[in-house]
Amino acid sequence: MKILVVGGGGREHAIIKKLKEDARTEIVYALPGNGGIAADAVCLEGSATDISAVVAAAKRYAADFVVVAPDDPLALGMVDALEDEGFPCFGPRKSAAVIEGSKAFAKDLMKKYGIPTAAYEAFSDPAAALAYVDACPLPVVVKADGLALGKGVLICETRDAAREAVRSMMEGRVFGDSGATVVIEEFLTGPEVSVLSFTDGETIVPMASSMDHKRALDGDKGLNTGGMGTIAPNPYYTPEIAAECMEKIFLPTIRAMKAEGRPFKGCLYFGLMLTPDGPKVIEYNCRFGDPETQVVLPLLESSLLEVMLAVSGGRLAETEVKFSEKSACCVVLASKGYPGKYGKGFAITLPETGPDERVYIAGAARRDGQLVTSGGRVLGAAAVADDLPAAIARAYALADRIHFDHAFCRRDIGQRALKALEEKK
Numbered sequence: 001m002k003i004l005v006v007g008g009g010g011r012e013h014a015i016i017k018k019l020k021e022d023a024r025t026e027i028v029y030a031l032p033g034n035g036g037i038a039a040d041a042v043c044l045e046g047s048a049t050d051i052s053a054v055v056a057a058a059k060r061y062a063a064d065f066v067v068v069a070p071d072d073p074l075a076l077g078m079v080d081a082l083e084d085e086g087f088p089c090f091g092p093r094k095s096a097a098v099i100e101g102s103k104a105f106a107k108d109l110m111k112k113y114g115i116p117t118a119a120y121e122a123f124s125d126p127a128a129a130l131a132y133v134d135a136c137p138l139p140v141v142v143k144a145d146g147l148a149l150g151k152g153v154l155i156c157e158t159r160d161a162a163r164e165a166v167r168s169m170m171e172g173r174v175f176g177d178s179g180a181t182v183v184i185e186e187f188l189t190g191p192e193v194s195v196l197s198f199t200d201g202e203t204i205v206p207m208a209s210s211m212d213h214k215r216a217l218d219g220d221k222g223l224n225t226g227g228m229g230t231i232a233p234n235p236y237y238t239p240e241i242a243a244e245c246m247e248k249i250f251l252p253t254i255r256a257m258k259a260e261g262r263p264f265k266g267c268l269y270f271g272l273m274l275t276p277d278g279p280k281v282i283e284y285n286c287r288f289g290d291p292e293t294q295v296v297l298p299l300l301e302s303s304l305l306e307v308m309l310a311v312s313g314g315r316l317a318e319t320e321v322k323f324s325e326k327s328a329c330c331v332v333l334a335s336k337g338y339p340g341k342y343g344k345g346f347a348i349t350l351p352e353t354g355p356d357e358r359v360y361i362a363g364a365a366r367r368d369g370q371l372v373t374s375g376g377r378v379l380g381a382a383a384v385a386d387d388l389p390a391a392i393a394r395a396y397a398l399a400d401r402i403h404f405d406h407a408f409c410r411r412d413i414g415q416r417a418l419k420a421l422e423e424k425k
Contacts, residue, residue, distance in 0.1 A: 001026055001305070004058055005041065006048050006078065007069035008032045010332075010362035010380045011290035015069060015304070016041050017358065018297045022305040029061050035371050036361020036379065049073050051081045058087050067091065067308065071147055074266075074286050075101035090308040092286050096257060096264040100286040103183045104145050113256040115249055116280040118273075120185035126170040129182055133162040139187040144169050146178030150226050155187065188282070190275040191236040191420070194292045197250060197270065198307055200316040201263035204254050206246070208299045208323045209237035210292045211417055216339060218412045225339045226377055229331045229413030231388060232295040235420040236274055245272065245279050253284070265311055294360050294380045295328035329395035330360070330382040331413050336406035338376030343406060346373045351401035356384040357394065359402065373404055388417060 001024050005016055008030065016028050017040055031054060033043030044061075046053040049072050058066055068078050068091035077094035091097075098105050104122040109115070122145070123129035133140060133156075142165035144152030152175050156162035162184075169179030196207045210232040216222035249270065257264045269285035269292075288296075297304065301322045310319035335342035348371040350359055360382060363375015381402060383394035392414040399409055 001064040002029070002062055003027070003305075004029045004031065004054075004061065004063040004066045005069060006031055006054055006067065006073055008034045008037065008048060009070075009290055010360040010377065011288050011293045012069050013037050013040070013360040013362070014293045014297050014358075015067060015288065017360070018300065018304040019067075022303045025305060029057065029063065031057055034361055035364040035366040035374070036359075038366060049076060051076060051078050054078060055081050055085055055087075058082060058085070063087060065090070065305075065309065065312070069287055071097070071100055071285065071287055075147060088309075088312045090266055090312055092264050092266040095262040096266075097286040098262070099257065099264065099268070099284045101147060102145055103143050103283070104181055106284050107183055107185070109253075109256055109260070110281060113252055113259075115252050115256065116278060118185040118188050118280060118282070120183055122181060122183050123170075124181045126166060129166045129170060129184060130163055132184055133159060133166060136184065137186065138162075141185050141187055142166060142169065143183040143185070144175045144179040145181035145183060146175070148175040148178045151175070151224065152178060188273045188275050188280060190273045191234075192282070193234045193237045193272045193274060193279075194230075194289055195237070195245065195250075195270045195272060196288060196292060196296055197268050198311055198316060198321060199254055199264055199266070199268050200311045200314045201254065201258060201265045202314065203316040204250050204268070205316060205321045206242070206250060207296045208232045209234040209242075210289075210295055211236075211414075212289070212292060213410060213413055216334075216410075218410050223339050225334070227291045227332065228334065228410045229329070229380075230291050230295050231329045231392065231414040231417050232292075232299060232327065235388070235417050235424065241274065241279060245270070249279065249281060265314075291330050291332060291360075291380050294330040294358075294382050298328050298358060298382060298384050299324045299326060324384070326384050326386055327388040327391040328382060328384045329388070329391040329414050330380045331395045331399045331409050332362075332377050332380050333399060333402060333404075333407050333409050334377050335363075335373055335375075336408050342376050344372070344374050346405040347371070348373060348378070349403040351398070353398065357398050358382045359398070378404065378407070388414060388421065392418070
């Protein structure tokens with residue numbers, strides 16, 4: 001099969017590597033891909049949000065299947081355009097991708113169908129939003145309604161901070177039109193869990209749980225980033241909690257989307273908080289998370305291609321989806337200064353990797369045949385092992401064999417999870 005994967009980051013590299021494990025995969029095209037993905041796929045010029053260009057590429061290269069991975073093209077309706085031209089796709093149509101594209105929609109959906117989440121109010125009028133933050137309990141969370149590259153969520157400890165968040169989003173438009181509406185919600189406490197799931201709109205199959213590390217520096221300090229590392233499975237996510245989430249969150253969400261005439265087919269990501277009152281939804285994503293994908297897919301023992309085809313064809317219920325009992329860890333190597341200003345163009349030296357080691361390239365380009373840095377999050381060093389301590393050690397050993405100037409990484413990825421494992425003994 002000829003497969004076109006839309007996107008160009010570490011998540012897409014992980015998807016492509018997994019798709020290539022299936023013997024039916026003849027060739028993978030990536031649009032736009034990146035300098036590292038070029039080792040595993042044919043990279044095509046263009047933008048991941050240019051719907052007409054992607055449709056044209058699918059036609060030109062006679063794609064048998066298209067995987068649309070990032071949120072922006074999904075929210076813009078890329079799957080609709082491709083399917084309307086006869087290309088089978090993995091990913092939700094625009095009407096379903098709104099579950100991530102609009103936080104107000106997602107919160108209203110949960111309220112209507114009784115899916116546990118934080119109490120909230122949504123505002124399109126800045127004066128009304130400011131009046132609300134003058135009286136609401138603190139701390140409070142202010143969220144831009146639309147897509148904001150994972151940066152549109154601010155936890156505000158004081159009323160002044162909450163007012164500034166509202167003004168910057170609604171009046172200053174720091175996130176553009178994504179901040180025209182804001183969601184203001186109660187601050188929840190408890191361990192966070194990420195659960196990606198396959199769904200064809202009827203059946204839902206959760207993947208291995210994971211734990212992301214968003215802050216730039218050790219000890220969860222520094223600015224929020226797109227993710228500095230992740231581990232799987234998440235030790236806080238017990239079989240009992242998984243069963244509760246299936247009953248109260250996962251199945252109700254799929255049924256709610258179907259009832260609303262927005263059946264969701266693809267990967268639905270549940271960002272959960274395990275509160276003292278039980279698991280609650282922090283956010284939905286309409287696609288694979290990044291860097292969660294880099295630890296979840298290495299644990300998938302079934303064919304990713306077969307599962308994606310089953311999702312697209314509405315036959316997930318009859319398809320085996322099996323995950324390993326092992327553990328995985330991914331450590332992100334970033335350029336100094338990220339998520340602020342950082343340099344580019346530094347040569348990357350990659351080591352030979354073993355069977356349980358993978359390097360996923362996120363922000364790199366090819367210059368005169370040399371792989372060089374081109375983004376803030378440059379790559380992920382991932383490893384699989386029999387248990388979590390070994391997976392963490394192996395991932396760091398791999399990361400330490402990779403070199404580029406001004407590289408940095410957090411040195412405490414997975415430590416919170418190890419502490420949780422110790423507490424359970």
